[in-house]
Amino acid sequence: MSKNAIGREIPEELDGVKLTPFDGAVKHTPLVRQDKGNRQLPRLNKLVDTIEQAVIKSGLQDGMTISFHHHFRSGDYIVNMVMDVISRMGIKDLTIAASSLMAHHDELIGHIENGTVTQLITSGLRGKLAKFVSAGKMGKPVLFHSHGGRARAIEVGQIKIDVAFLGVPSCDVYGNANGYTGPSACGSLGYAMVDAKHSETVVLITDFLADYPNTPFSIDQDLVDIIVKVDAVGDPKKISTGATRITQNPRDLLIARNAADFIVASPYFEDGFSMQTGSGGASLATTRFLTEQMEKKNITASWALGGITSQMVKMHEAGLIKKMLDIQTFDQDSIESIAKNRLHTEIDASYYANPLNKGCAVNKLNVVILSALEIDLNFNVNVLTGSDGVIMGASGGHSDTAIGSGLSVIVAPLVRGRTSTVTENVLTVITPGESVDVFVSDRGIAINPRRKDLIEHFKKVHLPFSTMEELLEKAERLVGKPDSIEFTDRIVGLVEYRDGTIIDVVRQVKALD
């Protein structure tokens, strides 16, 4: 027996369980108000004045892993802003685990060259940084993951984030943050929510401090360590445009018409179906043609997943799509929708597509419309490397939604410039052909022979069907047969399938003489 802080007799242990005596109201809870008598102090906030103070307070050390999200798209200021400070502070050998990186993040090249950053984990790379990596100028290969694969890797601890630097459009002094309030509103914070939940230390960076509590919130105060207020987290004009416009390109419209005709004639087009579309030209236009058919045939979708665009919001507000689950919000109309429409719900990346959790949203998709840089005779799809072998895109949710959905529709022009979309073998496989059901182009539609049920179903339907072999021949008659791209043996990128296995590698492209 011993006396605790208020003089009560407490046994040291009871039935073999060791007991800890009470030691005072605030002894073991450093974040709790320490001084009841003072109404001002302690200031219950997590604000520091500068990024540098945040980095110091976070305990960031050489060799650690830091993370960023890409909800600010091409308008993001956070990655360059934070990396500038870290680089100046002389911290080395960091791994950046970003949900994705954009073209304007090419400032990272300097930080890679001076040793601040030695590894990248990301969904995609673009612009100069992508060329830099493809040219073999980075020591360690880049690890490319899908959105669902990233959530899985973080949840199982394969990616261990030491410090997450998360830009948020609004938060209060205690860390309740959301994506649809403030001058830099981006909509859903779905990718960042995973980092907030699973990182050792969470730093929020905002340009809009809201009154406490900043409800409704996407990132909860109980996950947040440090908050920094900066002048701007991004360029609103580049974070989102007003409304995603429907393409006027006749070829994209033709592809969209073919895709919509195919979907409408498929067994998946029935009342209560669910769908996801990409934000590419043909994909968006498909939504428009589908809308016409849904109105005509009195069919409504029970829900849509995305990648939400103004097209979907219009359909939702017209009652054609009952509910929307939103991992990433693409335009101003959709940002306003997630703020005001109760059935437009924000979801995190694990809920969206983590293949190892107890149920992710892609598993319940009926139809998904996806793009492709290349697709081959086995229906393997490449969305990462260009036809010249250089990295230029992102894995995104491509492989996640392709396998999760009942019907995965790949839309692309048969030929872009002098480049055929259909190839014998894609340069880099992101999505395996066994999860791809149909390829729809301006010159024909090819159903994956694996889908015997669909081939049987469409026997009675008159659409411009072809085999993939015929499409390849058609393309090569136009553009000729390309020479193979020459690569060195050096591996510059590993492509992780959503389950964590390696589905392909990206090699260094040989320099042109």
Next chain:
Amino acid sequence: MKIVKTGMAGSLESSDVLITVDSNPGKGRNVNLNSIVKRQYGKQILKVVDETLEQLSVKDAKIRLEDKGALDCTIRARLEAAVYRAAGSESYPWENLT
């Protein structure tokens, strides 16, 4: 054909090629190719250029191609136009063009 001045044809639009032909007296053919599909189609483009110059009997010329993914037929047409302009010839053999 004899190249007497600078002749240009084409554009920098996607799927087109901008071709500049200049004189190169007594020094043969000098072809300079820039192409967004050089890795895949560089050799094929140079072959088309060579064949076309052969057909037009151009022996000495400097040729610069800024290619934005043009098809062979486009390259041939642009090159023929540029050569005729560079040769100062306006009598196009429409019936016999390749």
